[in-house]
Amino acid sequence: MDRAYAIIDASGRELTRTNAYTPDAVCERIPLPDGTTLLLCEDADQAARMQLLEAELNEAREANLAKETFLSNMSHDIRTPMNAIVGMTALAKKHIDEKARVSDALNKIEVASGHLLSLINDILDMSRINSGKLNIAEEFFSLSDLLHETMTIIRPQIEQKKHTFRLAVGEIFAENLCGDPLRLRQIFVNILNNAVKYTPEGGALQLSIDEAHEDDRCVLCFTCADNGIGMSEAFLQRIFDPFERVSSSTISKIEGTGLGMSIVKKLIEAMQGSIRIESKQGEGTTVFIRIPLRYSTIEVHTEALLDKRILIIEADDAMRSVYRTYLDEFRIDYTLVCSSSEAVSALADADYQGKAYDAILIGSRIDHTGTVFDLASYLSKSFPQAELILVSEHNWEEIEYHANRCGLRHFIPLPVFRKSLLNGLNKALTPSTEQERPFGSPDLNGKHLLLVEDNMINREIALELLGVTNAAIDTAENGKEAVDRYLRSAEGYYDLILMDIQMPVMDGYTAARRIRESDRSDAATVPIIAMTANTFAEDVLKSRSAGMNGHLPKPIDIQLLMQTLNQIV
Helix, strand or coil: CEEEEEEECCCCCEEEEEEEECCCCCCEEEECCCCCEEEEECCHHHHHHHHHHHHHHHHHHHHHHHHHHHHHHHHHHHHHHHHHHHHHHHHHHHCCCCHHHHHHHHHHHHHHHHHHHHHHHHHHHHHHHHCCCCCCCCEEEEHHHHHHHHHHHHHHHHHHCCCEEEEEECCCCCCEEEECHHHHHHHHHHHHHHHHHCCCCCCEEEEEEEEEEECCEEEEEEEEEECCCCCCHHHHCCCCCCCCCCCCCCCCCCCCCCCHHHHHHHHHHHCCCEEEEEEECCCEEEEEEEEEEEECCCCCCCHHHCCCEEEEECCCHHHHHHHHHHHHHCCCEEEEECEHHHHHHHHHHHHHCCCCCCEEEECCCCECCCCHHHHHHHHHHHCCCCEEEEEECCCHHHHHHHHHHCCCCEEEECCCCHHHHHHHHHHHCCCCCCCCCCCCCCCCCCCEEEEECCCHHHHHHHHHHHHHHCCEEEEECCHHHHHHHHHHCCCCCCCEEEECCCCCCCCHHHHHHHHHHCCCCCCCCCCEEEEECCCCHHHHHHHHHCCCCEEEECCCCHHHHHHHHHHHC
């Protein structure tokens, strides 16, 4: 009888096989010192079956080990911020009369809550990716807005670790693109967050953005470089595996699930893009990402800039080149100066000649003593006829109050592209009957909002947040009640409906459809915004299919809520 001899390695993979005659008909497994196994079977077919069973057994063991590792990691990583939340809540209650202690506890609860939310999002993302339910949206977005939002999210961490940061914008062919801005921002934030996290305090980071043109598509080229702890060749081979995290003696505490890079790779592949990483231990890491996107149209408005004179104060050479490129293209009358003293001289000369400037753009870097706000305050008092425009990397909501007090009424976010610069200047010089507040909390006195929310605590939170707008707010606890309230109201009564999705009696999708299908004259125009914990791309698409105008995720982002109210109401 032919007997098969198969050498099996530790993972169940066959290394070699030979045949020999033996009277025995027993299948044996003989472990060898090198970790392989000698498998003796009565015939070749049985050897193949045994090999398959060995491989399946090892695969099942590895899957079980991965599950145990997942549960162990999740238990630790979720309990860590939960412990902070529970502990700081107890401390706040204990010291309720001590304002400083309560404020400190609340700040720490906010940080821990944000970290916990990011962990949950990573777990849910990984779950949907593995189940094949990942959907990539196709919607129009502004590259400038996307990068500004990304930097707004990551900048506090950069400042906290005292890193130097440089944003290098190459040749941009298209500012308006078509793709999934939510997922793109998730990718960029994750890569930048890793660069910040794995670079010791006082490090250097650089983010470069370029575009390439391939066929009829734009390829977004994103490069993030740091001089952090870097990675070994061995770890680079595992970096996209779930739960992998670099350990280092130079950085005392590394937080996160270890899912981030695995999710990033899956998202990039779903967008038909590519990611490549170069790293050297102790010297830093560079991440290269290329993602193909579709072009969208760009609308540039310059009507209000005709016959207007603009003074630009900018010390950065690269930014000065950007201004020249875009303004010369549209034949805008402008003057560039490097410092506040040059600006004052130019303004005085212009006034003396009777050719005053209509607008003063205060650039991202200014060579002057004091602050941007000091300069703005002086210019607004000395040259009140000129509109002051700030170009900044900061988030407008954070500086709006101070900026307005100094005479700054207009804002252009960095990075500056053709559309954002020209449309920002055009908007600042367009006569308006009322003062616009583009990003801050709007004054909605006289407006009527309908808040649809079944959860009592969530309803209380939303009412408190919306209270600063001075709007009159009605509430409904389910979709049917919301539809009934809308139909009973006078046409045009509600200026906005904020709609939860998962509710008893009638869900938000159905309620939105009922409103849109009603025979009222305002049925097609009343704004309906989803305000829900259903945050995946397919949830956003469902909201739009139901006739909603926008989508606000829970937990509620106050800045995003106020920005939405400014844009819609």
